[in-house]
Amino acid sequence: MILLVAFGIVLPSIVMYAALVEFWIRSDGQPRRLLAAAVAPALGIGAASCVFFILLLASRAAMVQALDVGLWLLAGGWLLLARRRRPALPRADSLTLRTPSEWRPLLVLTAGACAAAVLAATVAAWLNVTVTPHGQSDAIAIWNLRARSVLRSAPDWELVLSPAISWSQPDYPLLVPLTVARLWSYGGGESLLVPQSVAMLFFLSSVVTVGVLVGEARGWIAGLMSAMAVVAARTFVFQTSCQCADVPLGFFVLVAISFAVTACERTNPAPWLVVAGAAAALGAWTKNEGQLLLVVVTLFVLAGFPKARLRAAGLFAAGAALPFAAVGLFKLHLSPLGGFFALQTSEAIAGKLADPARWTTVLSQMWALTKQWGGGSVNAIAGVAAGVALAAKIDRVSVRSAMLGVLLVLAVLSGYTMAYVITPWPLAWHIATSFERLIVQLWPATVWALFQLTGTRRPETRPVFGGSGDVS
């Protein structure tokens, strides 16, 4: 059973990896294998949940698994053919990123410290998973409940998304439950190992992706420090064992924001924009908060490429197409109306937005919770900010990337703040029970943005494919 579940994870991961490497080679001349390996598993199983959803809607349940395997094998075969048809890559030496020298003893020490911190965090998260194998209350009431319901009911969408169990939030998108249900269908049972492994996969993907993104752009000492910074927040580490959708959404927020910002700095932004679009739309397919991410990153892409707006939007939309289709089908055909707008009138919402007392309550409570966030005796945000301040090495590009990253994170946070102000639920209760998780969603992207201020910028190598490998 474990082998079949592993097959269900590895198959889309390999196809996604191959697609990313091929795409990067063709458009950028560089395979970027390390970055592709970092993002491929989470993007792969995210895309697989979209395919699985569309297959569930379009065909008989008994055929879905065979079709799913067939489609992924077909995609893999097509990529293999595409790889054979393209000319061989230029010599490896012309592909190497120009690396500023890093003091080797410090690099080795940082690598050791990073390995110890990430290993300890992984063991701590996994041990916490064994203490709460079904996840915490939201996993039981929402995410794993829905995964079971999909698998057991064939699925009968009226049952799966029935508003009769209101706390199961039937309007929440389906990336996490469908990923779990898909892997259960591969394994032929409801092993608790599946949702636990999915949670761990998104956790480790976030840590590795931050490290690789920062490492490739700012040097490996900075990259290793940034990976340590992600796991320095206990709240982030322990949300993994919750088995909720916040750590997965955190991964998609990270990829959408970091790839969109990086796209602005590249002479060929195409692959970065496509992946940013895919991640933003997968975020919208993970949680309703992800729809805000999609809007924010779309606006950023439209504003960030004034001379090639249409092309940038087209590339972003191409990446977003599959998950966006899944979100559209779900929201238009299946999901009951829920949340903020269904439970109150537009007059009530306008009244709340104009109420200064609500804004004061929201901002003061958010500030109080931000100060405590991260767990432990030292606030994680302050601790990481101190680490960044110590290691800071500022240049024009680093400041620009960091500012754009932080601005995008703040734009999403502003949307969350507004959502609190108009919430139809008791205000203090709503903030107290959810704010910690909202910061978890933004944490990896925040760490990535802050660590743009450390290390030394590694110049972009271009053009390489068939060229000289000069740095422009």
Next chain:
Amino acid sequence: MNHAIDRTRVLLAVLLLASLGLRGSLLSIATDRQFLAKNPGPDVISREAARYQVLVASLPGSGMVGYLLEEAPSSYASLLFMLAQYALTPRLVVSGTGADYVIVPPEAGVADDVEHGKVSEDPRLRGFILYERFPNGMRVFRRSQ
């Protein structure tokens, strides 16, 4: 000189970040190991959800199923109700007696003096007969025709 200062600053940053991460993780590992040593059996959710498994054969395969809660349920009773929904999905387990089948857990406070097939005297179960009684104290009532 500048290199030395830069390296010292980075070294301090590495030590700070490593200590932040390691301290939190190691404390948590120690706490969880202690907890697991003191509680070797299945976790509370697995244990409590298991009590609903025996009901599966006595309930319809899908659709609404009622669940009788105390008048002012404790948070533990609410948790058990949530676990009934989790364990018995895709049945929609809802609070009250609106459905044809109703799960009556021991904590609902219904006297256990009804014979199989007889009508309950509890006013909350008016119109329901005892359909099945289980050794773990769980009962299923069915609306009488």
